[in-house]
Amino acid sequence: MEEETVEPSSLELDFSGRKGVSRRDFLKYCGVVTAALGLDASFIPKVAHALTAPRPPIVWLHFASCTGCTESFLRSSNPLVSDIILGTLSVEYHECLMAASGDAATSRLKNALTQYAGQFICICEGAIPTAENGVYGMIGNKTMLQIAQEVCSKAKAVISLGTCASFGGMPGAAGNETGATSVHGALGGFPTINIAGCPPNPVTLVATITNYLLSGTFPELDSLGRPVFAYGNTVHSACSRVGTANCLKGYGCRGTLTYNNCPSVKFNEAASWPVQADAPCYGCSMPDFFDKGNFYDYSGGS
């Protein structure tokens, strides 16, 4: 392995001085990302290089959200999230993480739009309220709708992170009074990369950005705007319980209808995923999933 390609200092991932261990961890992670992208192992050094090149600017916008997508991003573990923030990306604006508040924060956004016009990746978290001209969501005296209109058009690409930004999610579910809808919908069909899921898997987010760093392009998308590398197959297709007595179909599992990489990538350092905890897949990466109902069939099973 060409370790020299993954220099320099950003490889001291955990600040512990255990550089060798950290490097191995980093390369292991690059292997995970490479596999998630559907590339063979010979791409690992290129992935590693892409992850240590000059940091691409990120503008992260919070709309009608629960901040669960940010929390999911914080669970990135390999490389450590501190290294993504300090060493891989340049997070120019992120209301949950940034030191600056009030005008000092707003000016950060303004500067990023000027300094990095056409270059930054915009990550949107949450749905956008559109009813009553968007008054149900305001930041710094502007509606979220205005902010989305202003920022997204200046971005290199817009990632809708999570099911709310991708498809409207919970705030856009039936009965909502706020006209909350996806970024794509609120902006009149504006093209977005939809990393759906509630929460979205952080590995899919990092892999999508890595793909861009590698090739200058964004991954192939399915008809719902989701990267094919992560959403090309059903949950069912990779589920280890298929054909066993422990299949959760009888409990209402929607793995056959749901496209996502949960069984292969799992969550939280691959500690588990819902089906492994005997919770049926309820289809959280699909549009309108909150309106499907009957998330657990209590009459099911044996």
Added chain:
Amino acid sequence: MANIVLDPVTRIEGHMRLETEVTSGKVSNAWSTGTLYRGVEAILQNRDPLDAWMITQRVCGICTYVQGIASIQSVENSLNLTVPENARIIRNLLMGSQYIHDHIVHFYTLHLLDWVDITKAILADPAKTVTVDKQISPTRTRNAAYFTAVKQKLTTFVNSGQLGPFANGYWGHSGYLLSAEQSLVFMANYLEALNFQGKVAKIHAILGGKNPHPQGMLIGGVSLKLDFTAARLNEVATLLTAAKDFVTTYYLPDTTAIATVYKGYAGIGDTANLLSFGEFPLSSSGTGSPFFPRGAIFNQATTQVQPVDVANITEHVARSWYDGSDALNPTVGEAIPAYSGINLSSKYSWLKAPRYQGQPMEVGPLARVMVGYGKNMPTMVSAVNAFLKSTGLTLAQMYSTIGRTAARAIETKVIADALPGWNSSLLARLNSGDLTNKKSFTMTSGGSGVALSEAPRGALGHWVTYSGGKITNYQMVVPSTWNFGPRDANGVAGPVEQALVDTPVADQTKPLEILRVVHSFDPCLACAVHLFDPAGGDAVDITIR
């Protein structure tokens, strides 16, 4: 006299605007505004009550799990359904690990930059920093090479010119009191905590499938079955040990050190009244006191904890963007969202103003810690006394910005000490052959139920009413509504609005002191904006479990 507007307030969950009036260098008035409305209760209407928890869990993703389980418990309450002992313990483990995770993220990721100037850290002498590190926590073993590496990392980052999330902070403010070496210790721990928090969240994945938004909860228990094994519980045990070590070696000593340096904040940011619903049931029948006791404290009378009767809760909308409710008679009518812009002398927030016996109440760690102390909970008394002894603060000074921040670490220590034992008891039950994870039940077409619990940020109540198998009324009264709500119909300010008054502001262009007070409450504004119809709440036959 001038007004300072902070919009957005950052390093919080959700969307918040804060306006303060400053007179002669001190805050003389404050107005707290929630700027996002999602209308979750309206979305819940006409849904199957069995599905409600899936929606409510999405009220908050930082405080994940808690809004989901509260909904499940409200439906269980409507069915008089108790859960098996294994499920009770697993739920306590999920809730307890949520506290630890949430509080660590709050202190290090959301609050610490209020106390630590990153630009001082890169001036530190790494060798001297080792000594400072051990002064804060004697069991730490980090050497000069470690701090040299951290300093190098931060220096490289600063020199890159891309300051990312650290840009435009109030760096250089005279209110930053830590030495360069102390600053380097805390910046190292900022990064360590950012990396460590994911370990605690793994407990949710093992027991509930994923985090955030664990999926393995259900009415009548938990789903965990094939992974309900000794091997998996041993993994949980390892993570709990790591969490306990982190809290003991880093979080609590760091908080104590901050409290010692910033003693001035023991005289800033107090509120009068505290409310806790209690949390961590210690029996599956719901009898007996929970681990954290229930109680209310008025006028800082810590030793006179009052019982809690939720019939005494009302919510005001006189200063909130809703029509259709008369603040003097809050049992009338339904609130209808009606945005009318920021008008500080009239309506200025999506949050309502909840009151208990007509009083604004602070909820959260300080309430739980003082109620526990006032009710002589032994582990709480000893943790509080140890903190007071280390810092030289008095019990009365706990009612403050620094007391609130410390209370969060104190209760984390108490929980982190308790969780391994709970996990061991679960393992013992498993080893004795009890694998029961859920109880079957017959759903009724109509009913009503309530669940009262303590989210990490404070007192949480869910009320559900259903008929014909569909929800006809759903209400949540959540922690940040209590803490961040606006004035009530009588013009009485909410807890954070009161706490801010008299906060000194040295430089109005850099209102660092205001951020310290506000962040000590751990704002969660997405959670806070909800409709509550007290008429529905009062109609419920309340059996608290």
